[in-house]
Amino acid sequence: GQQLNQSPQSMFIQEGEDVSMNCTSSSIFNTWLWYKQDPGEGPVLLIALYKAGELTSNGRLTAQFGITRKDSFLNISASIPSDVGIYFCAGTPSGTYKYIFGTGTRLKVLA
């Protein structure tokens, strides 16, 4: 089935550093969502994007809907230990309501 390529798969960073991750697709998407999942819990919605080029922030998090509609980016500024977790992108291919999830980026923050 259709897949989203999310990168990097995992990353270790120092506390205070900025983090960037992205998600790409071979087809056009209408919606992009970014989620964070803590161990033992379900994913929690961080940011939702609905329009090509849209840039949205949620505290230290900023996400963008790529202008080609085939990618999205998530940036975390000044990372802190509680940013540890798995970040998932999810999108709806054009013409569907079904979300497809990326494989996740596992973030580990070193204090």
Place this chain on the structure above:
Amino acid sequence: KAGVTQTPRYLIKTRGQQVTLSCSPISGHRSVSWYQQTPGQGLQFLFEYFSETQRNKGNFPGRFSGRQFSNSRSEMNVSTLELGDSALYLCASSLATGLDGYTFGSGTRLTVV
């Protein structure tokens, strides 16, 4: 308001048995989706229900089934369990189309032995 509630949180079953998982969506949410999460495959879409009707279906065998009740609560059933069915099963609800984003429950951790 209460979030998405999934029961039970943990479950251990024997190969060949069947299992039923339950999901209560956020009040007012009419769409319920189910996902299987495994370390190797990530989040895989199982199916989505809206107003008691299956609206979308993923690529899982017929052993996986679900239903939604008139109060929007949903159940998922897996028959003839296999070892590979061990996973975290997540339920997510949304108002209607899901384009407003899903709210996930904490999941049911199913272990098949």
